[in-house]
Amino acid sequence: xxxxxxxxRLSIFILSIFIGYYVVWSVTPSLHTPLMSVTNAISSVIIVxxxxxxxxxxxxxxxNTSSIFGFMAIILAAIxxxxxxLVTQRMLQMxxxxxxxxx
Amino acid sequence: xxxxxxAAIFYLVSGILxxxxxxxxxxxxxxxxxxxxxxxxxxxxxxxxxxxxxNFSTSLVYVIIFLVIGGVIGAFIAFKIPMxxxxxxxxxxxxLVGLAAVFVAIAAxxxxxxxxxxxxxxxxxxxxxxxxxxxxxxxxxxxxxxIAFLKLxxxxxxxxxxxxxxxxxxxxxxxxxxxxxxxxxxxxxxNIFWTVIIISFLVGVLLIIPIGGADMPVVISxxxxxxxxxxxxxxxxxxxxxxxxTGALVGSSGAILSYIMCKAMNRSFVSVILGGFGxxxxxxxxxxxxxxxxxxxxxxxxxxFLMKNASSVIIVxxxxxxVAQAQxxxxxxxxxxKKNDIKVTYAIHPVAGRMPGHMNVLLAEANVPYDEVFELExxxxxxxxxxxxxxxxxxxxxxxxxKTDPKSPIFGMPVLDVEKCKSVLFVKRSLSPGYxxxxxELFYKDNTLMLFADAKKMTEDIVKNLD
Numbered sequence: 001x002x003x004x005x006x007x008x009r010l011s012i013f014i015l016s017i018f019i020g021y022y023v024v025w026s027v028t029p030s031l032h033t034p035l036m037s038v039t040n041a042i043s044s045v046i047i048v049x050x051x052x053x054x055x056x057x058x059x060x061x062x063x064n065t066s067s068i069f070g071f072m073a074i075i076l077a078a079i080x081x082x083x084x085x086l087v088t089q090r091m092l093q094m095x096x097x098x099x100x101x102x103x
Numbered sequence: 104x105x106x107x108x109x110a111a112i113f114y115l116v117s118g119i120l121x122x123x124x125x126x127x128x129x130x131x132x133x134x135x136x137x138x139x140x141x142x143x144x145x146x147x148x149x150x151x152x153x154x155x156x157x158n159f160s161t162s163l164v165y166v167i168i169f170l171v172i173g174g175v176i177g178a179f180i181a182f183k184i185p186m187x188x189x190x191x192x193x194x195x196x197x198x199l200v201g202l203a204a205v206f207v208a209i210a211a212x213x214x215x216x217x218x219x220x221x222x223x224x225x226x227x228x229x230x231x232x233x234x235x236x237x238x239x240x241x242x243x244x245x246x247x248x249x250i251a252f253l254k255l256x257x258x259x260x261x262x263x264x265x266x267x268x269x270x271x272x273x274x275x276x277x278x279x280x281x282x283x284x285x286x287x288x289x290x291x292x293x294n295i296f297w298t299v300i301i302i303s304f305l306v307g308v309l310l311i312i313p314i315g316g317a318d319m320p321v322v323i324s325x326x327x328x329x330x331x332x333x334x335x336x337x338x339x340x341x342x343x344x345x346x347x348x349t350g351a352l353v354g355s356s357g358a359i360l361s362y363i364m365c366k367a368m369n370r371s372f373v374s375v376i377l378g379g380f381g382x383x384x385x386x387x388x389x390x391x392x393x394x395x396x397x398x399x400x401x402x403x404x405x406x407x408f409l410m411k412n413a414s415s416v417i418i419v420x421x422x423x424x425x426v427a428q429a430q431x432x433x434x435x436x437x438x439x440x441k442k443n444d445i446k447v448t449y450a451i452h453p454v455a456g457r458m459p460g461h462m463n464v465l466l467a468e469a470n471v472p473y474d475e476v477f478e479l480e481x482x483x484x485x486x487x488x489x490x491x492x493x494x495x496x497x498x499x500x501x502x503x504x505x506k507t508d509p510k511s512p513i514f515g516m517p518v519l520d521v522e523k524c525k526s527v528l529f530v531k532r533s534l535s536p537g538y539x540x541x542x543x544e545l546f547y548k549d550n551t552l553m554l555f556a557d558a559k560k561m562t563e564d565i566v567k568n569l570d
Contacts, residue, residue, distance in 0.1 A: 006229055009339060009347055016351030019122055024356040027128045029453065029478050030467075032360060032460030033189055035128050036327055039353040040196040042121045042141055043334045046203050048114075048152040049341050053210035055158040055167050056217030062162050066214030071169050073206035076199045078173025079180070083293075084196060085142050086181035091189075091464055092138060095131035098472035 034091045041084025047077035110155040111344055112148055118348030120144030125352060133474055148345050150372075153214020186468040187425045189324060190457040191255040195324045198248035199570035201307075204241030204333040205300060208234045211340055212296055218341055232342050235284045236294065237336025239303040239533050244329040246307030251322050255457055259317025271311060272378060274524040276306050297560045313373065317499070319457045320364040324541050328357025360459050367453035367479075367504075369516035398546055399532065403564030406493075406528050409552070411569060413490035415446040417482065419519055420462050421455045423531070427558035430469040433495060435563050439569040448485070449476040450519055483520050492524040494545075496558050498531070502543045507561070511541060527551040 026037050053070025057063060063071070120140045127137015153163070184192050215221050220230040253259035280302055287295040314322050335350025355513050365372050410416055418437070424430060437447045449471065455462045466476055486492060494501055497519075504511045505518045521527050522545055529551055545551055554561050 005342070007242070007338075008309070009342065012344060013335060013339070013347050013351050016122075016348045017119075017355045020125070020352040020355035021359065022351070023122060023125045024359045026485045027125065027348065028130060029363075030451075030463035030473055030476060031128045031131065031134060032462060033193075033458060034134065035125070035356065035460070036193050036323065036360070037196070038138060038141055038187075038329060039331065039356050040193065040200060042124060042145070042349050043200050043330050043353045044203065045117070045121070045145060045148050045345050046200065046334050046337055046460065047347050048343055048346065049150045049207035049211070049337055051149070052156055052167055052204065052217060052257055052341070052411050053207060053214065054138055054169070055153075055156045056214055059525060061181075062160075062165060062216070062564070066210045066217070067162070069206040069210040069213070071165065073165060073203040074169040075173040075176075076203040078170045079177040080196050080199045080203070081145055082174040082177030083181045084177070085138060085145070085190075086178055087139075087158050087184065087189075087192065088138050089135070091186070091467070092131070092134045092179060094186075094464070094467040094470075095134070096470065097131075098474050103522050 031095075032093075034088050037084050038088045039092065041081055041088065044080035044084065045079040047074060047081065050074045050077055105151070105154045107155065110151050113151040114343055114345035115348075117144035117148040117151075117345045120147070121345075121349050121352060125356065126359040132344055138149050139449070144345075147506075149340060156424045184400075186427075186464055187428055189464060190213075190319065190461060191252055193458060194248050194252040194255055194326065196244045196321055197323075197330045198252060200249060201241045201244030201246075201333055204330075204337050205245060206371050207529040208238035208241065208340070209296075209300075210419075211337075212238075212293075220340070226291060228288055231291070232284065233290055235287055235299055237333055237340055238300055239280055239284070239298075240336055242300050242303035242309065242482035244326055245288065245331050246304045247311045247329070247416040248307075248326050249526055250308055251313040251326060254316065255319060260340060261319075262413045264312040269309065273306065273309050276309070277303055280306070287296055295418035310376070313377070316457075317454075318368075318370075320454050320459055320461075321368075321372070323458045324357050324364055326357070328354050328361060331355070331357055364454055364459060367517060369513070372396070398553055399549075399551065400555055402554070402558075403561060404568050405552060406554055406561075407529065407565050407568035408563070409526055410440060410445070410491050411443060412522065413445055413525075414446075415485075415489045416440060416491045416493055417521075417524065418447065418449045419448065419491050419492060419494045419497050419501060419521060420451065420466065421495065421500065423454055423459075423498075423558050425461065426463055427496065427498065427560075429495060429562050430465045430471075430558035431561050432562040432566065434466075434469040435473055436566050439566060447475070448482065450479065450482045450486075451474040451476060452479050452497065452517075452519055455497055455500055478512065479517060479519060486509050487523040490525045492521040492527045492552025493530070494527065495522060495562065499541070500541055501545055502541070504541065504544050507544075519568050521545065525550065528554055530554045530556065530558050532557060 050073035057067040124141030331353025338346030
């Protein structure tokens with residue numbers, strides 16, 4: 001009997017939870033705020049679903065009920081992607097080591 | 104146009120890049136590189152999606168226009184936002200992820216053939232379950248984050264809102280969602296789908312209103328986790344590896360952060376969720392008695408004198424520093440102290456501020472090198488050997504009651520042992536209790552000098568007196 005592809009996706013999901021578990025525990029506590037903003041940014045990869053929905057319209061009807069929701073989701077996700085990565089970058093730029101020149 | 108198999112491999116690559124993005128955060132040195140990995144992963148995912156749909160009609164132009172509109176708004180926010188407003192920003196971003204998940208689920212429900220999920224009224228059973236769970240969790244994330252945002256922004260009071268039967272109502276609504284999803288699978292009815300989403304919005308609101316301001320670090324982490332699970336639910340619907348991996352990563356990240364925050368407050372996750380903490384100040388008689396105890400208060404001159412004659416100072420920042428925007432003045436003060444060869448370090452409690460790592464970001468913004476900033480367990484033994492502890496805007500996290508009084512609501516919570524310092528300077532506006540609603544014994548210790556003022560103003564005054 002063939003294995004349902006769902007089982008493969010489930011396997012990826014469960015293994016990723018484990019990867020997430022170990023990777024996140026190794027994040028230094030001082031970077032927990034950037035961790036939250038970057039997880040925000042990457043979870044907006046949900047934009048792929050929004051793009052598929054938005055592109056589903058035909059050239060006669062670009063905007064149908066389904067694709068309008070897609071377009072709205074694109075805006076929301078794009079705010080998050082750009083905002084999330086850029087604000088993370090801005091924060092990370094500020095973390096500096098002590099300058100050892102003075103001593 | 105690329106094949107589905109090739110697209111799936113690219114999605115896997117972008118998932119791996121996201122893992123590396125989080126991995127980079129294990130140290131500030133590698134973190135910037137990590138962020139670039141994340142950006143690369145996102146670009147790959149978006150480009151591959153365009154190629155695999157292969158629709159290059161006018162729709163594509165509109166998609167790009169909307170992408171740019173969102174991008175400009177996002178970039179504008181990212182550059183304009185002050186660092187003290189990070190908790191609100193993160194809560195706001197969570198709400199957007201949640202709402203985007205809801206919209207994608209709705210789009211998939213209305214036009215399943217675009218996603219290869221079957222036809223309207225005849226959607227594959229597994230996909231229907233996945234998209235309704237994704238939509239429900241997304242809706243809870245959205246409305247919950249909006250409430251968290253309003254509370255953090257101060258538009259809504261941080262005080263817990265409770266009413267009788269609240270938990271039973273939440274439970275019933277939760278069960279209701281599952282029952283409705285069951286009927287949705289049987290009937291494929293559009294109305295039931297909308298009802299699930301509306302009830303989920305309501306649950307999100309009800310879930311967050313009873314949780315008080317001091318528990319916000321847990322709430323934000325929890326919503327972070329939810330936004331991940333919502334993304335994973337949609338990932339299953341769309342059969343998209345990048346989304347499944349990311350959802351799992353974000354979900355477990357938020358869950359771990361919630362766990363760390365709960366542990367730092369010695370509270371169970373369940374009690375935080377049930378809320379109401381810090382709502383009742385019933386032990387008024389106890390407070391009155393305490394109020395009559397003598398408190399030593401001083402001014403900036405006294406504080407400057409004490410610190411000038413010290414050889415080591417530990418700074419304990421808290422939410423009050425963020426509110427007063429005192430981080431830059433603080434850094435100026437520390438520079439002056441360092442010029443006098445005084446050793447200065449910073450001690451940060453995990454729940455100081457309104458979100459995990461909040462204080463670290465503010466200190467980094469004020470150009471404090473991160474190797475002078477220490478976590479609770481790394482610095483707690485140093486208080487006994489230090490001359491001055493400078494508590495600025497922190498309160499409950501320094502309260503020795505957590506170690507001595509088993510009846511106290513914060514008993515057992517790990518606290519910073521500030522009272523072991525030779526002298527303690529406590530910058531605070533008044534003697535009022537902190538968010539936990541309990542009195543801080545530290546105020547009445549012999550070695551404590553209270554500095555009653557706004558954190559920023561007091562620090563600036565001390566700087567003047569250090570010359």
